[in-house]
Amino acid sequence: MKKVTLGRSGLEVSRIAYGTGPLGGGMGHFDEAAATASVRHALDVGINLFDTGRVYGRAEELLGKTLGAELRRDRDSIVIATKCGLRPSGSDNPGDPGITRDSSPAAIRSDLETSLSTLGLDHVDILQIHWPDPMVPLAEVSGTLAELRDEGKIRHIGVSNFTAQQLAEFDAGAAVAETSQPGFSMLNRGPAQDDLPYCAQHDVGVLVYGPLAHGLLSGAGYDPSRVFGEFDWRRNHPFFQPETMTTNQQVVGRLEAFAAERGNTVAQLAIAWTLAQPGVHVAILGTSKVAHIDAALPADDIELSEADLAEIDAILADAIAIPFFQVEDM
């Protein structure tokens, strides 16, 4: 597995990271034994960056348990990135969003302490603010993370779902964002306009989530009338609404043909395309299955030429663009 320096964090990480989202149950049912085997397998094939989050159900617990022995044996060989600053709203009112943003110092500290004890660690390598909280100035949030770094509880400071403007506001505080985690894929190219250029200019390490458009670019094929389970966060996602899905799956079909001509799958093409975009260092593959890790690995060796990228752009011009999907919409 090829390694890359994750921008100004200086961390050396695999270009394909393991995303524990599916281990939280937020993408439908998963088999616990198969999922933990996939975590183990990821490590065995050379993946050293594992992305998780406080609000991903049992994901931190399963990750900590599965990698526990390895983390105790050689802590610095594995990069654990978790996220803080979101909590279930706890309201019974069905009109309320299920998730509340909270980047107050107390919430960040409490989330981190819970993550550390759940993971069984005394520090995490990257702590990311999951979503910007409009109630707390971002320069203040930066200050809280700077304190936690000084205390040795986190090694590096990250953010997620931040625009370029929000990154600049954060960077004006006591610490700068060393990493950024936007949602980005062939079907969600919005961050390429301003956010990725900001990161490239300031050497921010970029690890993107959703490189397979949360499954749409996996080659699995979705029935446009499919109704996702009650706890599957894709239930309300604009990608998966019938009209958009129908059009975009036709585009995926053309990408599939393009990939097949070169001996690849569309999932491999989608990951390679993501990694080829200026400013992107890492693609986080969300999975709970050994076979899906193996299916993605050849992406690491795909080189896309300028002509390939132009041909892909022409295919993507027919896709329906998706607006920035906010956490409250889930």
Ligand SMILES: NC(=O)c1ccc[n+]([C@@H]2O[C@H](COP(=O)([O-])OP(=O)(O)OC[C@H]3O[C@@H](n4cnc5c(N)ncnc54)[C@H](OP(=O)(O)O)[C@@H]3O)[C@@H](O)[C@H]2O)c1
């Ligand atoms: N910062 C944020 O706000 C945020 C938001 C969402 C996600 N994330 C992070 O980013 C990670 C990746 O995002 P994502 O989960 O949306 O990623 P993704 O890689 O775009 O899609 C993951 C989905 O694709 C499926 N899949 C993967 N390979 C497949 C294959 N070969 N064939 C069929 N299906 C396949 C997975 O199911 P299987 O489990 O069956 O493999 C899963 O349902 C998450 O796990 C999480 O760590 C962050």
